[in-house]
Amino acid sequence: MLSFKMALRSISANKMRAMLTMLGIIIGVMALVVLVSLVSGATTSVTDAVSDLGSSLISVTVSDDKGAPVTLETLEEWMDEEELGLIAPAATDSVTGKHEGEYDSVTVYGTTPAYYEVQDLQLSMGRWLKSTDLDNHSYVCVINETAAAELIGYTDCVGQTLSLDGVEFTVVGILSDDDDSLTAVFSSGSLVAYIPYTSLMRLSDSVTGEITSFYVAAAEGSALDVAEARMEALLLERFEEDEDAYSISSQDVLEDAMSSITSTLTILLGGIAGISLVVGGIGIMNIMLVTVTERTREIGIRKAIGASRGTILTQFLIEAVVLCMMGCCLGIFLSWAMLQAVNTVVASTGMAFGLNGGVVMIAVVFCFLIGVVFGLYPANKAAKMKPIDALHYGG
Amino acid sequence: MIELKDVCKFYQVGEDRVRALDHACLHIYPHEFVSIIGPSGSGKSTLMNIIGCLDVADAGSYLLDGLPIEQYSENQLAQVRNHKIGFVFQSFNLIPKLSAEENVELPLIYQGVKRAERQQRVKEALRRVGLEKRAKHLPTELSGGQQQRVAIARAIVTNPKLILADEPTGALDSKTTQEIIDIFHDLHAQGNTIVLITHDNDVAKQASRSVHILDGRITEVKL
Ligand SMILES: Nc1ncnc2c1ncn2[C@@H]1O[C@H](COP(=O)(O)OP(=O)(O)OP(=O)(O)O)[C@@H](O)[C@H]1O
Ligand SMILES: [Mg+2]
Numbered sequence: 262m263l264s265f266k267m268a269l270r271s272i273s274a275n276k277m278r279a280m281l282t283m284l285g286i287i288i289g290v291m292a293l294v295v296l297v298s299l300v301s302g303a304t305t306s307v308t309d310a311v312s313d314l315g316s317s318l319i320s321v322t323v324s325d326d327k328g329a330p331v332t333l334e335t336l337e338e339w340m341d342e343e344e345l346g347l348i349a350p351a352a353t354d355s356v357t358g359k360h361e362g363e364y365d366s367v368t369v370y371g372t373t374p375a376y377y378e379v380q381d382l383q384l385s386m387g388r389w390l391k392s393t394d395l396d397n398h399s400y401v402c403v404i405n406e407t408a409a410a411e412l413i414g415y416t417d418c419v420g421q422t423l424s425l426d427g428v429e430f431t432v433v434g435i436l437s438d439d440d441d442s443l444t445a446v447f448s449s450g451s452l453v454a455y456i457p458y459t460s461l462m463r464l465s466d467s468v469t470g471e472i473t474s475f476y477v478a479a480a481e482g483s484a485l486d487v488a489e490a491r492m493e494a495l496l497l498e499r500f501e502e503d504e505d506a507y508s509i510s511s512q513d514v515l516e517d518a519m520s521s522i523t524s525t526l527t528i529l530l531g532g533i534a535g536i537s538l539v540v541g542g543i544g545i546m547n548i549m550l551v552t553v554t555e556r557t558r559e560i561g562i563r564k565a566i567g568a569s570r571g572t573i574l575t576q577f578l579i580e581a582v583v584l585c586m587m588g589c590c591l592g593i594f595l596s597w598a599m600l601q602a603v604n605t606v607v608a609s610t611g612m613a614f615g616l617n618g619g620v621v622m623i624a625v626v627f628c629f630l631i632g633v634v635f636g637l638y639p640a641n642k643a644a645k646m647k648p649i650d651a652l653h654y655g656g
Numbered sequence: 657m658i659e660l661k662d663v664c665k666f667y668q669v670g671e672d673r674v675r676a677l678d679h680a681c682l683h684i685y686p687h688e689f690v691s692i693i694g695p696s697g698s699g700k701s702t703l704m705n706i707i708g709c710l711d712v713a714d715a716g717s718y719l720l721d722g723l724p725i726e727q728y729s730e731n732q733l734a735q736v737r738n739h740k741i742g743f744v745f746q747s748f749n750l751i752p753k754l755s756a757e758e759n760v761e762l763p764l765i766y767q768g769v770k771r772a773e774r775q776q777r778v779k780e781a782l783r784r785v786g787l788e789k790r791a792k793h794l795p796t797e798l799s800g801g802q803q804q805r806v807a808i809a810r811a812i813v814t815n816p817k818l819i820l821a822d823e824p825t826g827a828l829d830s831k832t833t834q835e836i837i838d839i840f841h842d843l844h845a846q847g848n849t850i851v852l853i854t855h856d857n858d859v860a861k862q863a864s865r866s867v868h869i870l871d872g873r874i875t876e877v878k879l
Contacts, residue, residue, distance in 0.1 A: 263765060274753055562749045565710055566763045566810065567738020569731045648737075649711040652749065 268580040282548045283588035285541030290592025290624050293534035294616065295599050297527055302614035304523040318379055318511070319477040319489050321496065325506040329499050330471035333373070333458065344491040346478035349376035350458050354465040358452060359424040360412045367408060367452045369425060371461025371468055379478045387419040387434030395457045403434035408452035428464055430456060485511050535627065541588070542631035549581050549639035560643050561651030574644035581636025582629060589628035593621055657818065657849050658684040658707060663716035665702050676702040678872035684851060689844040691852045691863035699872040700853045704822045707851060708743050709733045721817065738766050742811030746823040748803045750795040757782065757791040760810045767814060781813040785839055801832035808839055819843060821852045825859060837862055
């Protein structure tokens, strides 16, 4: 405490110099804190936007049914669970679609009416699959605009027939492509048809009544992770507590990609700011060396009246660290002020930037380390002076 | 108290080898008041620095209170300086940015004395040199004699057995000189061992014993 006071005094003895020395640290800290706070602030608002698009659904794949296959009836039962909302199977196959001589490869999804809401799809015309279609194994399909344009030639083709692997299906609805949902992003350009699950069972050899892949939405007012936990419990119960029998995920691919991009960006910017902090540290070392030389006589006096090596070392080390930490605090304060200023400028966009607590912590720790590392050499130089030489320095 | 035997100290300046101390032998007993006189450049300060553990001899042995100083490490020497020795320099050597009382307090801080006791002992030391009213002044705000008294207060605040003074009156007028010497007489009367360097015969005479040094050799003289 006492040495801390002494350090403050010798720093305040030369305010201008202390200020200039600290400037290096201040700028370094500001670069670090402001940049990282801006990136993380921007990330938060972009991520929010992304998860608005977001598929807030859980996808489940069954690899080993242990003699208890999941069927359409099982899904019906599960839909009664309090935490779970709609559940839709998604069997898929690739078939050849044909219409009046035009043909192309089409991805067919066999599903139920629930799929529309679970996946948050948008019809541009016609209707979606109905439960009667399912019961009757009707040969009806909903296709996307791409498929309509490619195969039939125009997009308002409700009522037309489309042959899928030689079986005639009536087109009952068209899905709009210009929907910004995640599925649309990934399936753009491909031809897609949705047909009743029961119809796909007849059409495709690989699809049976045993459902291997389905999507689950959380119940209204229930969080996705709560739903996921419930789903997981149900699956464990069904598959003899074998976690390897299925896989369950609710991760949003886009969010993952975003977060990996922004964490790279954060590290990159943080690294650059870190370099400027190190440069600031060199400034501290430089000024501490000057201070030690200037105060050689004082060091001699202190040693003559009984200061040990350690005492002198600590004194100058604390001085360097205090100088660094003062710069750090000022830097953090100025960063905060700067972010407030940015906030008022961008207020209209609805973005808000706050100090990122993590980076403030990092800045404080880093400044402390810089103070120690760059203070050590000058402090050691002071500590190992011979008392007699130091006393006679400069007269 | 002090036992120097064949102590030598050389300085290599370019080609020349200066013998600052040449087989100096000196015994000083506890509670003695010894003055050391000699012409400029005779090695007085060199001797004093060795006695005060600020410097180490190149040859010979030095026992301080029975302790073999030449075998001590740097930190042990710092301890010895802190606890056993009070140093008064010709040029005062106060730390300019600390006030009188802070300068006096410093050796106690290095001893690790508690704050309350420190304040009490600083006050007492300043009172003994008659400066209690100037406690808050910076060295630059004090006269030479006052500064030297602060330096003496700093030397005695730890109650050292040995007080070393290297020309403490060299920069002072004769009246102030006498005031300072009176303080040393007081300290001597209280049982301290005092070694005083001077080139002033009048001052030297006031000591109980006088030692003469010339070209690094020590001879005892009666005045
Ligand atoms: N650091 C040094 N380097 C080289 N020579 C030195 C050094 N210190 C002292 N000397 C030499 O040692 C001799 C003794 O010096 P010292 O300082 O002990 O003299 P002194 O008796 O105290 O003189 P004064 O009365 O002027 O203070 C001198 O000849 C001086 O030139
Ligand atoms: Mg001298």
